[in-house]
Amino acid sequence: MEDIKKQIDELKKKILYHNDLYYNQDNPEIEDAQYDELMRQLKKLEAENPELITKDSPTQRVGGVAKREAGVLVKHDVPMLSLQDVFSAEEVETFVDNMQKELDNPEFVVEEKIDGLSLALRYVDGELKLAVTRGDGVVQGEDVTANAMQIKDIKKKLKEKLPYFEVRGEVYMTREAFSLVNEKQELLGKRLFANPRNCAAGTLRQLDSKITKERNLSMFIFNLQKVEGIELKSHTQAYDFMHKQGMKIIHSYKVCKTKEEVLQAIEEIGNRRGDLDYDIDGAVVKINDFAQREKLGATSKVPKWAIAYKYPPEEKETKLLNIELSVGRTGRITPTAVFEPVWLCGTKVERATLHNQDFIDDLDIRIGDTIKVYKSGEIIPKVRCVIKEKRPQDSKPFIIGDTCPVCNAHTIRDDKADIRCSNPHCPAQIERWIINFVGRDAMDIKGFGMMYIKTLIENGYLKDPADIYYLYNYRDELIEKGLIGKEKNTDKLLNAIEKSKQNAPWRLLTGLGILNIGKSASRSLINHFHSFDDIAKATEEEIKQVADIGEISAKLVYEFFHDEENIALLNKLKEANVNMAEEKTEKTSDKFQGLTFVLTGTLETMGRSEASEIIQSLGGKASGSVSKKTSYVIAGANAGSKLIKAESLGVKIITEQEFLAMIKEN
Ligand SMILES: NC(=O)c1ccc[n+]([C@@H]2O[C@H](COP(=O)([O-])OP(=O)(O)OC[C@H]3O[C@@H](n4cnc5c(N)ncnc54)[C@H](O)[C@@H]3O)[C@@H](O)[C@H]2O)c1
Numbered sequence: 001m002e003d004i005k006k007q008i009d010e011l012k013k014k015i016l017y018h019n020d021l022y023y024n025q026d027n028p029e030i031e032d033a034q035y036d037e038l039m040r041q042l043k044k045l046e047a048e049n050p051e052l053i054t055k056d057s058p059t060q061r062v063g064g065v066a067k068r069e070a071g072v073l074v075k076h077d078v079p080m081l082s083l084q085d086v087f088s089a090e091e092v093e094t095f096v097d098n099m100q101k102e103l104d105n106p107e108f109v110v111e112e113k114i115d116g117l118s119l120a121l122r123y124v125d126g127e128l129k130l131a132v133t134r135g136d137g138v139v140q141g142e143d144v145t146a147n148a149m150q151i152k153d154i155k156k157k158l159k160e161k162l163p164y165f166e167v168r169g170e171v172y173m174t175r176e177a178f179s180l181v182n183e184k185q186e187l188l189g190k191r192l193f194a195n196p197r198n199c200a201a202g203t204l205r206q207l208d209s210k211i212t213k214e215r216n217l218s219m220f221i222f223n224l225q226k227v228e229g230i231e232l233k234s235h236t237q238a239y240d241f242m243h244k245q246g247m248k249i250i251h252s253y254k255v256c257k258t259k260e261e262v263l264q265a266i267e268e269i270g271n272r273r274g275d276l277d278y279d280i281d282g283a284v285v286k287i288n289d290f291a292q293r294e295k296l297g298a299t300s301k302v303p304k305w306a307i308a309y310k311y312p313p314e315e316k317e318t319k320l321l322n323i324e325l326s327v328g329r330t331g332r333i334t335p336t337a338v339f340e341p342v343w344l345c346g347t348k349v350e351r352a353t354l355h356n357q358d359f360i361d362d363l364d365i366r367i368g369d370t371i372k373v374y375k376s377g378e379i380i381p382k383v384r385c386v387i388k389e390k391r392p393q394d395s396k397p398f399i400i401g402d403t404c405p406v407c408n409a410h411t412i413r414d415d416k417a418d419i420r421c422s423n424p425h426c427p428a429q430i431e432r433w434i435i436n437f438v439g440r441d442a443m444d445i446k447g448f449g450m451m452y453i454k455t456l457i458e459n460g461y462l463k464d465p466a467d468i469y470y471l472y473n474y475r476d477e478l479i480e481k482g483l484i485g486k487e488k489n490t491d492k493l494l495n496a497i498e499k500s501k502q503n504a505p506w507r508l509l510t511g512l513g514i515l516n517i518g519k520s521a522s523r524s525l526i527n528h529f530h531s532f533d534d535i536a537k538a539t540e541e542e543i544k545q546v547a548d549i550g551e552i553s554a555k556l557v558y559e560f561f562h563d564e565e566n567i568a569l570l571n572k573l574k575e576a577n578v579n580m581a582e583e584k585t586e587k588t589s590d591k592f593q594g595l596t597f598v599l600t601g602t603l604e605t606m607g608r609s610e611a612s613e614i615i616q617s618l619g620g621k622a623s624g625s626v627s628k629k630t631s632y633v634i635a636g637a638n639a640g641s642k643l644i645k646a647e648s649l650g651v652k653i654i655t656e657q658e659f660l661a662m663i664k665e666n
């Protein structure tokens, strides 16, 4: 019993964690199918041990919270509940059976379950007054009216001026609109959205309605919440009425009477799933008649008159055009499948990793094959299998050759399935290495794009990352050749490089690209040793003492720091004055004594952690959230809700420049 309770608690904790990422931060870590599996496990345990069900269990409540620091939370008039999920035809049949038992000759409506986020629209006297997100579903949601006003699909005025009319629908993004947003994000070097749902949710819940307008959201209405001034008896009647008002309702819904009809309608939706220009994640089966719905009622989480059938993860057939080989930072040769583009979970997909020769052999995948691809995490495309019946007659097994595709040096197969280029000076390896070095998680040198790195390697200016810090010696030459653009651009990049010398040392450590040692391991190492010199002096045993550093990592770090070439590289970096020791964050003055700062948005000249360090070193406090006690809010670009909260509390808001001036004062 204790054990089961522990299992339940652990599942709950996991689910709540993913709920927060998904609903509140619009940034999920796992795929929906994985999440659904966790929920299924929890439901099963709870069903077997009903005495262990608690009110706060994720099976009993809608998953999100209403979040808006600016205080614009709105009470729900009608709850915005979730739906009971089912995953098999049998469960659908059971639902239909139960309904037919409980109700007199019920009608079912089967419609697409749009993968977006829920929004309620309130019309008073025929005019849109309020748009509210689901939030916690029962008590309150977030007022996003300003954003809703920017969505073309949303009717601002109805034809008939009913005293009160509330509908609910799904805000979503077409695949095309989504691609455009991500293209732009990429151009601006910003975070890409994982899928249209997250993008739609993130967009609707941010505070700048200009952004909403730009991103082009769409909406389908799928329910009547409440009406005054006219009587509507059923879902389909309500749809007809809404349609006449000019509202965009879910299209091609089907009214069904029998199990067979319901299953057929679900299948039809499943079949057209890939051809739609938006994502759906299931089909909803609902009772049509409102009086019958009323009779059945709802739990604290879901109505009893509807279910959502979830389709298995999307898979597509396509043709394998080529297998490309690329060489990574450590010389590893990775095969990538390049296939005819297909749409999966809202994005166009045409490449997927094939990992290594073993994976290729296991699948027996050959160029020209018809393959099945799917998305793992709804993010990463993968190859599921080869359809052997469709294989062309003249196909040959694919073998990664014994020379490097970039430098032609010999390749070696290590004890795992990996095949590596044996040449440590292979340009492909250097390129990957430097891309990692200047990247956001490492030295974060802005404007140092892949094209420049390629050109500079080709022209012999970069042979290892330390060479970056000697580029200024060639400034005039570079400008003359136009390798990094003209004078202005060249100087801009050289300045960014110069500035990066002051970075916290964990960034440099991450940039060195030691196998296994990413950002968080680097941070741990620096937290422990404080400087490169002390890491270099440490024994393998001592390195192993560091939190999160296991035996293998310790060995790799130790070897890295005792390799002759690497020692030369580190010396080269040291001579260039790149920061290799943690600055003492001892207080250097008391200037900010008693002051609390909150940072919001992106600062131009420094990262957040850097700014926090400065504040602390001057005796001040850096806090994450705005309250009456906050002394200053430092507002960077794209500052969000914290700014609004600061304004409403009358907290002083300063720009980055003003902050810099405060630091410099006497
Ligand atoms: N990946 C993750 O970490 C993670 C975390 C939490 C939830 N999720 C996913 O979220 C979903 C669960 O979320 P949920 O509780 O919001 O339930 P849900 O999304 O499965 O179902 C309820 C929602 O369906 C929407 N909907 C779309 N079309 C509809 C229609 N025609 N009729 C009625 N409703 C319609 C409504 O907005 C309603 O809020 C699952 O798919 C789960 O996998 C994923």
Ligand SMILES: [Zn+2]
Binding pocket: 327, 404, 405, 406, 407, 408, 409, 421, 422, 423, 426, 427, 428
């Ligand atoms: Zn090579």
